Amino acid sequence: MADIIDELTQAFAVSTQQLQTISANFQAEIQAGLHGKASSFKMLRSLLPAPSANLKGDFLSLDLGGTNARAVWIKLLGNGRYTQKGRVSAALHTGSRDYRDAGTQAHELFDFLAALLTKLQPSSPDGYEGLGFTFSFPYRQESLAHAELVTWTKGFRTNGVAGQDVGRLLSEALARQSLPQIPKLKAIINDTVGTLLTAAYSDQNTGIGSILGTGHNTCYLEPRDPRTGGPMIINLESGNFRQLPVTPFDEYLDRESNKPGQQRLEKMVSGKYLGELFRLILGHLISRRQCSTTDIPRLLQVPYSLNSADMSIILIDSSSNLRGVEAWLEQKINFTSSTMADRTSMKEAALMLAKRSARLVGATYAGILRHIDTTLSRQHTIAVDGSLYEKMPGYRSYLFQALQETLEIKSPQITVKLVQNGSQIGGAIAAAMAGHRQRV
Ligand code: GLC
Numbered sequence: 154m155a156d157i158i159d160e161l162t163q164a165f166a167v168s169t170q171q172l173q174t175i176s177a178n179f180q181a182e183i184q185a186g187l188h189g190k191a192s193s194f195k196m197l198r199s200l201l202p203a204p205s206a207n208l209k210g211d212f213l214s215l216d217l218g219g220t221n222a223r224a225v226w227i228k229l230l231g232n233g234r235y236t237q238k239g240r241v242s243a244a245l246h247t248g249s250r251d252y253r254d255a256g257t258q259a260h261e262l263f264d265f266l267a268a269l270l271t272k273l274q275p276s277s278p279d280g281y282e283g284l285g286f287t288f289s290f291p292y293r294q295e296s297l298a299h300a301e302l303v304t305w306t307k308g309f310r311t312n313g314v315a316g317q318d319v320g321r322l323l324s325e326a327l328a329r330q331s332l333p334q335i336p337k338l339k340a341i342i343n344d345t346v347g348t349l350l351t352a353a354y355s356d357q358n359t360g361i362g363s364i365l366g367t368g369h370n371t372c373y374l375e376p377r378d379p380r381t382g383g384p385m386i387i388n389l390e391s392g393n394f395r396q397l398p399v400t401p402f403d404e405y406l407d408r409e410s411n412k413p414g415q416q417r418l419e420k421m422v423s424g425k426y427l428g429e430l431f432r433l434i435l436g437h438l439i440s441r442r443q444c445s446t447t448d449i450p451r452l453l454q455v456p457y458s459l460n461s462a463d464m465s466i467i468l469i470d471s472s473s474n475l476r477g478v479e480a481w482l483e484q485k486i487n488f489t490s491s492t493m494a495d496r497t498s499m500k501e502a503a504l505m506l507a508k509r510s511a512r513l514v515g516a517t518y519a520g521i522l523r524h525i526d527t528t529l530s531r532q533h534t535i536a537v538d539g540s541l542y543e544k545m546p547g548y549r550s551y552l553f554q555a556l557q558e559t560l561e562i563k564s565p566q567i568t569v570k571l572v573q574n575g576s577q578i579g580g581a582i583a584a585a586m587a588g589h590r591q592r593v
Contacts, residue, residue, distance in 0.1 A: 157443050158498050161434065164400045165505040171398055172516040172559040178396040179520030183389070187379060193395050195291050195303065197388040199346045203353045203374055204582050206233040211277045213336055214580030215270060215323075216287040218344065219307045219367030219425065220245060224269045225574075226277055227581035233355025235578055241272045252311060259313035263326035271332055283339035283588055285580030287347050288319050289368065291390045297587050298324075300341040306392065306416055307368045307425060340583035343388045344538070345372040347579020350386075352536030352572045354582055359534040360525055361518060362575070365548075366539030368392060369423035369514065373521045391517055392419030402433050409456070418517070422510040424541050428460035434502045435459075444495050450486040459485075461541055464503040468546040475500065508551050510541065515555025522560065522567070529560065534568045538575040 167175075186192030209231045216223045226239040243265075245252045252262045270284075290309070292300040299320040305311070314322065320341055327335050342350070349362025349372055363371040371391040378385035395417040403421055406429055407413050410420065420426045432453055439449050452458050463485060470477030475496040482488040482496070518535055526533065541548055553569055560567075 157438065157441055158501050161437075162501065162505050165509045167398065167509055167512045167516075167555075169558045172512060172519070172555055175397065175513065175516040176520040176523065176559045179391075179394060179517045180524045182394065182396075183521065183524045186389075187375070187387075193393045195388070195390040195393065197291060197293060197303075197343070197390060198378065198380070199342060199372070199386040199388060200294055200297055201340075201342070201346065201350070201386050201583060201586055202384040203357070203359070203386070204350050204586055206354055207231050208354070208582060208585040210282040210585055210588075211238075211279065212581035212584045213270065213273075213277075213281045213284045214287065214577045214584070215266060215284065216289075216344070216347075216576045216580060217266060218287075218289055218576065222266055222269055223577060224273045225577040225581075226273060226275075226281070227578055229354075229581060229585055235354070235581070237574070237578075238277065239273045239275045241269060241274060243269055243272075253309045255310040255312055257311045259311060259317065259322055260326065262311045262314070263319075263322045264329060266323065267326035267330045267335075270327070270335055271330055276334060280334060281336040283584035284336045285582070285584035286320070286323055286338060286341045287344050287576045287580040288341050289344040289364070289370075289576065291388070292319065292341070292343075294341065297340040297583070298338050304412075304415075306390075306412075306419070308411065310411070339587040340580070342579055342583045343370070343372060344576040344579075345370050345388055346386050347577070347583070348536045348538045348572050348575030349374065350579040350582040350586075351575040352534060352570060354578075356534050356570075358532045358568075359536050359570075361521055361533070361535040362386075362572075362579075363514070363518070363535065363537045364539045364576075365423065365510075365514065365537055365541040367423060367425045369419045369539075371517060371521065373525065376525060392416045392423065394418040394517065397421060397513065402430055402437075405433065406430060418513065422513055422541075424461035424539070425457075427506050427510060427541070428463060429457050430506055431464055431503060432456070432459045434506070435499065438498060438502070443498065445490065445492045446488060446495075450488050452486045461545060464507060465545050467500055467503045468507060470500070504547075507541075507545055507548055511548050511551035512555040515552045516559050518552075518569075519556055519559035529562065529566065532566045532568070534570055536570050536572040536575060538572050543571055543573070 186196040353359040
């Protein structure tokens, strides 16, 4: 048993040397992408610089995430402060309806989103100054309220959206609802941009915004955008980075995915894929006769049946006989006779995946920091949102450790900050910036 687990642990380990190589390659690809050369990054310009702390007003924010959509009323108070006044959320997948499926037409998805805005409780009696739409996918933007989807990611396949202007699709859906309360769409942003804006509203050192949830991506504040010469937040779509040390499990997952070859970093680090890698490893342990059962439980035969929340349940269990893992095995995958050895190797498997994810991501942040401040002479805040960073036991410290290791510093000048609901608050900030002609 130990041998196979040791082998796996080694295959999933990322050494300091590898971290530094990844970081240097990441930095080189930013440089290349910025100057129009071949790069795995899409370098999507947000048309926004950092926000002023003085923005004020009532805004409506609509957020389409990987699994839910949310509508939120945000009041920006100035001085980097805000409050959330109303909120409604709905799952994209309920019963037999899945708005992410190829069977769903664009107008059905956007009607669902527009209808969500009408369900907000409480809503502002005085109306709103604008609507911000957080659309967490790669798109190209020539103006703030228009955005053309380049390609779906995170397994979305809704028909008729790729190549289209999601600003137009949303505005048309809002018109179909014909509600006087709904303000004009002012800005479309990516969730990473929302996270950066939210942190930067109160902290001027913020130069990086990142999501570690269902998907993974990072944006940063480019000090000198080649087109304008000024500061500009750029969405890297860093999940597509691919100069990475992969295992046969990663190759298999990629081959079986609906977009082989794409989003290779995301497929090694984000919640949607970590659960799947975990399922593949558990299946491997059983089929290599490393478990007290030789039958692969039914659930483990179903792709994407596990998620990162399952891994968190396992990682949090520090009881001497791993009772929490035992209960999870019984309840979730109907494996009722696990031994302590089974449970230990399962915990090891979850740990190696969580660590690898955090270390790879830490190396990418180091690459960006080197790009924006070669000598690391300033304070930097990295704003992160998402369930992995927020909830996975140990994740934050593995990430910070990797950042320090990569940069070869004890990094007192680097802060990694959890920014909850950055996607929605950032939507409001972007809408306010559009109103204040802060565009670049
Ligand atoms: C996917 C999307 C990206 C988004 C990320 C996190 O990688 O392509 O735009 O920021 O998920 O939600």
